[in-house]
Amino acid sequence: MEDNRARWADVAMTALPAAIWGSTYAVTQQWLPPGRPLFAATVRALPVGLLMLLWLRRLPKGDWWWRSLVLGSLNIGLFYALLFLAAYRLPSGLGATLVATAPMVTMAVAWLLLRQRPARVSLAAGGVGLVGVALLVLQNGLDKPLDPLGLAAGFLAVVLSSFGFVLTRKWTPTDDVVTMTAWQLVAGGLVLLPIGLVIEGAPPALDLRAVGALAYLGLLGSGVAYVLWFRGLSILGPTSASIIGLVNPVVGVLLGVVLLGEHFGPVHLVAMLLVVGSVLVAQEPVRDGLARRSSRARGLRSGQVRGAPHPSGARR
Numbered sequence: 001m002e003d004n005r006a007r008w009a010d011v012a013m014t015a016l017p018a019a020i021w022g023s024t025y026a027v028t029q030q031w032l033p034p035g036r037p038l039f040a041a042t043v044r045a046l047p048v049g050l051l052m053l054l055w056l057r058r059l060p061k062g063d064w065w066w067r068s069l070v071l072g073s074l075n076i077g078l079f080y081a082l083l084f085l086a087a088y089r090l091p092s093g094l095g096a097t098l099v100a101t102a103p104m105v106t107m108a109v110a111w112l113l114l115r116q117r118p119a120r121v122s123l124a125a126g127g128v129g130l131v132g133v134a135l136l137v138l139q140n141g142l143d144k145p146l147d148p149l150g151l152a153a154g155f156l157a158v159v160l161s162s163f164g165f166v167l168t169r170k171w172t173p174t175d176d177v178v179t180m181t182a183w184q185l186v187a188g189g190l191v192l193l194p195i196g197l198v199i200e201g202a203p204p205a206l207d208l209r210a211v212g213a214l215a216y217l218g219l220l221g222s223g224v225a226y227v228l229w230f231r232g233l234s235i236l237g238p239t240s241a242s243i244i245g246l247v248n249p250v251v252g253v254l255l256g257v258v259l260l261g262e263h264f265g266p267v268h269l270v271a272m273l274l275v276v277g278s279v280l281v282a283q284e285p286v287r288d289g290l291a292r293r294s295s296r297a298r299g300l301r302s303g304q305v306r307g308a309p310h311p312s313g314a315r316r
Helices: 002-021 024-031 037-056 064-089 092-114 120-143 148-171 177-200 208-236 238-244 247-260 266-281 284-307
Strands: none
Touching (some): 002 238, 002 247, 064 148, 064 177, 064 208, 092 120, 092 247, 120 266, 148 208, 177 208, 208 238
16 A cells, blocks of 8 residues: 555655646746747746756766757757647647657657556556547637647657657666756756857847746746656656546646637547546556456456356366
């Protein structure tokens, strides 16, 4: 019982960053300067990463210089740039639901890089999550035209981050998760900085609401969220963590309704129930319970077969 409680506590702590990230789309559209995705991505990653690095005073060693650059680019830099591009061009709920394709992509990447074959329960949960995605995309697609560039950016962000998550697990960092997060945030921010300056030019003027939104996305959406996410990734593994990430679209849809006045109907409700159900079923305590019940049922059937009378009337 105590072990199950600890497992569910790990699940809840891993779900928290996914919920925070689900607010990115609504916050971006509501309070950030329009048309500046690279600026928003850079400011979200680099300042908080530098603050964490100054506090920790620990630099990478050996292979972790280039590994931090690779992971920072995949998990932070390129991911953020594509994420904000999608956030500016898609409805809040639709942009967030693209993240729900991550479980299937992550399972494929884990098989490719780690040779980890996904459990059937995980595959089923990922499939149910994709059904929820399809329902939400269809419903939101009826609200306003879909933007092909926004859709492509959102899906590519998922693919790159899936590679980043699996490589994070594969390389097994020797330093603590806070230090590793700081390295990645700084590396990702430094990758974004020159690209943003070349493409978007000088930083825009910011009002108080934009500053507050960037502070929220930086401190909570990057610093706190990534520390919790990488912790969950190391404990639960990339497949389970990515399925927990399905909390993201649920929050994105709800905030799109509350803050942006987006439509919410029965299809959204059914899709969200499917998504939440798939998250719960894919977790280890539920999987273990299902496996025990299946084993018990097979044992009962086997016992009934062994104890059944032979057609001749005699027992074997």
